[in-house]
Amino acid sequence: MSATSATPAVAQVEIPRPALIPRVLSAFSGTPGVVAKIVLLGILNAFAFWAMYVLLTRSHWVSVVVLALATAGIDLVYLAPTRKTLPLKFLIPGTIFLVGFQVIPIFYTVKVALSNYSTGHVITKHDAIQQIKINSLQPPPNGRSYTMTVARTSSGELVLLLQDQTSKKFYVGTTKALTPLAPSTVTSGPLGITAAKGYTVVKGAELFALDKTLQNFIVPVGKAGIRPQTISTAVELEPTLRYDAKRGVFIRLSDGAVFADNGKGAFAHGADELEPGWTTGVGAANFKRIAKDPLVRQPFLRVLIWTITFAALSVAISFAAGLFLAITLDKRGMRFQRVYRTILVIPWAIPGFLALLVWAGLFNDKFGVINRMFHIGIPWLFDANWAKVTCILVNAWMSTPYFFLVSMGALQAIPDELTEAGRVDGGTPFQLFRRVTFPLLLVAVAPLLIASFAFNFNNFNAIYFLTAGGPPQANSSIAGSTDILISYTYKLAFAAGKGQDLALASAFSIIIFAIVALISAIAFSRTRALEELA
């Protein structure tokens, strides 16, 4: 008892520890620890070798080399008998994920932003040429058509049993050739061949499962080919384009027009482009579009202004409300303080996406509780201006508790002596607040305000779960009235129906980053967080 009181504070921390440490050490020391390390490294290596094998079979040489070097490096760090690699042992696990899913995606975003990656430009040039060749096949004016039956040979090879609809002659088509079938070996009905000697007809589910295969099944005939049109008919097709591999151009057979690589990922003859195109670097074209193309620039500027307004007002309103509540309820000795405090934190504690979906229901203009309760008919979510008000109000509802708690802490941190001195000097309560309390409070809270602004700048959920960016704008742009930059970007990338423009979306990401980085730079210069680096 006397020993404890002789060494206060320190004894409380240190005395139990020697008991714990030997216990933990005995559990981990020696063999089990080493075994665990070897087993984990073994699993990692086995996995890496398997992955390297898979990559090798697919000729991803660069990936194989990178993976091999990384694995060797990790083994070296964890097995080398030196203390020099000690920090690395602790840093490597997190860094692997950081590099893989944060650093590499940053570079990849830049790469995509400088490309034309979008609907119609998602494959390589080589694949695009093959696809154009297939697409260029068209039925000629007097082309033959066939009834078709899909069948397999005795060896399982897929063939088409065809009957010419005009000459009624029978053929069997493979991917290599078209050969006549003797009528005596064939049973046929009005819908074509129903059975043939030496072939098994494919029916039902198996036939439907072959749909994809059949789309690319071409029976070569002369310079043309026969291709399935439905599951029971086929037509003769002729190419309308010729690919000149030497010059790397397509030539239209009807008029000799030359479609050359236009440098933007497509074969073009004037403004006429062949589909599909391919993915290629286009330099700063996407950024130029944002700067110059009115179809992109106008929505961008409108959305940018709203994004800044939304973030600034959300922060301003929730800070003002939180501070007001803190001042009002932080009265020493007041009853029910804890009750108020507990209840007021609830909006912040509920998972945000749920709160937003619930508010969207409550604000519904026809059925919503709010309109019915107050007997009003405000189109909270379906009018461009009201929807903006709703977004800001709901977002402020969600983040007011945060500023309430923060303001409360900051207010309590301001020494009483300062306000006391002001009161002695004859300041009114309002003067004291304006001249003493508020400036001190702002010093403490300013970095949080800036951080919160940066957060709300990209507060995707607050918009997407409430209005989904709507209501739509009259000009039928993808960007709705309440879309902020990040939700607009999301729609550009994944919007249904209007085509994906992943390249433009990536360019937007980079612009958002530049804006947020600027704000963060201000935040860091203000907070002096960097000075804490000892």
Added chain:
Amino acid sequence: MSSVVEAAAGARPAVREAPAPRRPKLADTWWRHLVGIVACVIALFPVWFIASAAFNADQSVSGTSFLPTHFTLKNFSQILHNTVVDQSTGSKVDAPFLRWYLNSMIVAGAAAFLTVILSALAAYAFSRFRFKGRRMGMLTLLLIQMFPQLLLFVAIYLIILNTGAIFGFLGLNTFTALVIVYLGGALGVNTWLMKGFFDTIPRELDESARVDGATAGQIFWGVVMPLAAPVLAVVGLISFIFTLNEFVIASAIMQTTSHFTLPLGMRGFIDQQYGQRWGPFAAGALLAAIPAAALFMALQKFIVGGLTQGAVKG
């Protein structure tokens, strides 16, 4: 940024030492109570109505009232049996709510747990070792973190699309891919937060363990981690809640309903369907919100301290 916390910590004894003032009279504080009550009503407004709707027999949002008009548990049983009957047409709608709930718990749980481990490991290195590039490393973490993963969703989608073509288990629509992608954001603010806490754990403890023959790994797992439990809990909870709310990356990676997390599933479920599915939605929302909110409230004190040092929750 930690000035609030430090100042608060420094000022607290002064507050305690001051003579306790007499409890103010209600005549002076009535307006404070009025403000407090109004604020509480606004704070609880949606909570009250969602609870009322969850127990109400009318499934439409227009049936929502202050108290349930016809008390029922039907909404909960529909949600828990994964099928919702459309009130107007009588047709059954597949709503694998439990599946989404489980998916969210798996993804958010795994991401939070691994985030804590990864960032604690890195924070320990930054806190205890002096090595070349330490300062640069911490600065780099901050800089990289300024490019939030949210902005990288296009690149992440394409990367996962491509890896999936080679390694199926890392492709679109897999939980491994989603969790691993989230771990890319594990370091950063979390590491800074933990490093700050680790710095306050006396180095003497490390040294006494080292004298006893402990390796760095043993000191980390056996000495530092148990003592850092509060900050581990905070980082774990913050990252759990962040992951639970995350929509953009999850929607880019997860493609089928059975793989959805709660935000994806619930949004798809209620989207444009406020007239038909409000009741079951309310029940589901209540079931999902209560555990998360309770956990959050319980750890609230720590979180405010943690957040004022850098992170912001949505």
